[in-house]
Amino acid sequence: MNLQSKLAILADAAKYDASCASSGAAPRDSVGGRGMGSTEGMGICHSYAPDGRCISLLKVLLTNYCQYDCLYCVNRVSSNVRRARFAVEEVVRLTLDFYRRNCIEGLFLSSGIIQSPDYTMEQVVEVARVLREEHDFRGYIHLKTIPDAAPELLERAGRYADRLSINIELPTQAGLAALAPEKDGVAIKRSMARIAIHIADARQARREQERAPAAVSLGGANARRSTRRAAAPAFAPGGQSTQMIVGADATDDRTILATSAGLYGVHRLRRVYYSAFSPIPDAARALPLAAPPLLREHRLYQADWLMRFYGFDHGEIVPPTQSGMLALDMDPKLAWALAHRERFPVNVNAAPRELLLRVPGLGVASVDRLLAARRVRRLRHADLVRLRVPMKKVLHFVETLDHRPGRALDAADLATRLAPPPVQGRLFA
Structure with a gap:
């Protein structure tokens, strides 16, 4: 399969992940060779950098092969979809090519689970490492991490990524057990906690460095003040985010907001994204036949905003x-x-x-x-x-x-x- 065919499959497969936000631009379509700059479809999405800038990201999966059988996921192992897989070098080349053409300012990379969580996470991290260390890539990188991966892999991911995310998928453990039995809600939150600790430690190290006086060094007969210091290592400066699917099970909005409030309070998440369930081909009987109203997703975002910026408690x-x-x-x-x-x-x-x-x-x-x-x-x-x-x-x-x-x-x-x-x-x- 050539690179263009892989890109078509794996960019389309990534569109279901809402934890890389859209800028909300009006829909425009450049299909047919007229005009440039489609804001619909897949492949390039809009997100926000830690300083508030809206940026364009190449949004792809490393692979849509997956050994898990999450019933709500179009890429589950039992799904009848076309499969593809990028090599690490191919994702690196695509990112650099799109960047040099001024089409993107960064990369959003996720993946299905292949061979094992550790193997998959190693591949995802390697893409970021090659971009940063071998090509000195300074653009924005958002990595979707895998909660079952080894802690040292999550730590490595944070060294290269501006933002990390782990999708909690469903707001309750019962929902995960029913629709995604291979996933462990406790393990997901444990990984979130590890990432939160690394982020907090890195920020504390930077604060201490800023407060510390510059070192004084003596050279010959003249004393000079050295203002150059080794920078404190950064760790996912854009924080971490997650996504919850709305309407795939019977969980009500009160429970969803309670889960979000806990994630904000305990794990200091930067954002919780809500994604209305979309019916998928060959859906399991346990899933609803129709999608929930998209207005429900919108109301959850409004309620989320009230909790984060207006001082509302989720219970009220x-x-x-x-x-x-x-x-x-x-x-x-x-x-x-x-x-x-x-x-x-x-x-x-x-x-x-x-x-x-x-x-x-x-x-x-x-x-x-x-x-x-x-x-x-x-x-x-x-x-x-x-x-x-x-x-x-x-x-x-x-x-x-x-x-x-x-x-x-x-x-x-x-x-x-x-x-x-x-x-x-x-x-x-």
Whole structure:
């Protein structure tokens, strides 16, 4: 099989991994020789560097052969798909060629499990090593690690990669036992813990190095201060991430968010990605026949954002009194506000930052601008207009010098009036 055929198979097989984020660009298609720069299909994806830059990555599998039989995976051993495998040198050559053509700025590399977890991990790490050490490649590298691999292989991976990820796949051990019996949830979290320790140790070493005074060396009759020091070794400076499949089993949103909160709190993950289950060819009977609404995936991302940046606890986003599922007809922040009307209206001239962040329609940047503005004057309705916040939503939950929502906040039909119109098409497919 030639290199182009392998690339077509292994780039397509990698598209199911969502833990390398898309930039969200509008779909454009350059198929047919007209134009350049398709943002659809497979092969090149968009992600974010640790400093916030959006970058393009070559996204491929080393191989889609796999000895595991995870029922939700199109590349499982019992799946009837075309198989291919790259040699280490081929992935290196593709990465460098695409980089020299200015098509990519880095590599996202994952793999099916062949021969053994250690053997597979050795191959993945070797790609990164050759790029870094033999070709002095300075681009971004994201490696998908294998939890059953030896700890020393995970440690080596972190020396070369900007980010590491281990997919937890399903939020519960029961789900893994039913759909991916070869995978061990305990082993996955143990590997996450090892990576978290290495990341923390590397950051601590850099902090100590920055605090340490420069060494003084004497040369001849003149004393000179040496400012050159050996840099503390880096380890996955972009942190680690993971992916959970949504809708492949009966796990509810409350459980999914609880699992994510634990991963953020215990293992200090940078991101948890949610991927709506997509029916695959020759699917097992244990899997659902239809995909869950993509809007459910979207609501989970919104809830995840509330936990990470808005100070929400996972338990209050989906309280025990509910069915365990996020509402699809409105975003989780608005749903929380409507369920806790006694907390509103919020006085924008006096409320603390953590309470302003709970106002529907106010984002982190908007709240910071409000706090800066109220240091110099008392805020009025016109100030909110100038800040370009979504007035239709915000005004029901705040008060200013010249505005109070009054009985509008208690109106029985407020949820209906604030909920967005029904979305047709793929979000509900």
